[in-house]
Amino acid sequence: MYLINLHAVPKKGTEYFEKVVGAYVSVYIDYVDGEGAIQLAKYYTEEEGWLVQNVEDDFYEIENPDELEKDYKDHYDEAKEHGYTMVFNCYESVEE
Numbered sequence: 001m002y003l004i005n006l007h008a009v010p011k012k013g014t015e016y017f018e019k020v021v022g023a024y025v026s027v028y029i030d031y032v033d034g035e036g037a038i039q040l041a042k043y044y045t046e047e048e049g050w051l052v053q054n055v056e057d058d059f060y061e062i063e064n065p066d067e068l069e070k071d072y073k074d075h076y077d078e079a080k081e082h083g084y085t086m087v088f089n090c091y092e093s094v095e096e
Helices: 034-047 070-082
Strands: 002-010 022-029 050-055 084-091
Touching: 002 034, 022 034, 022 050, 022 070, 034 050, 034 084, 070 084
Parallel strands: none
Antiparallel strands: 002 022, 002 050, 022 084
């Protein structure tokens, strides 16, 4: 399981286009390869109507889910069940 963090902005014509400026997205991917997980994270984010601006250089491999805090463990469990899960932390202005 990998945790990929990236920055994205909403695509024109999507639900969030005029509501938020951007989002920091955490994507939990149940995949065997880190580089493949990054590509999948970008794909899923764009499928949700967002343009990926950049991907953080560091990504995290989650080897022991028992060490995760409850909120993160819930995301992990959802990704295990569905293959991935996404958490969008949106902001409404450049100052945020």
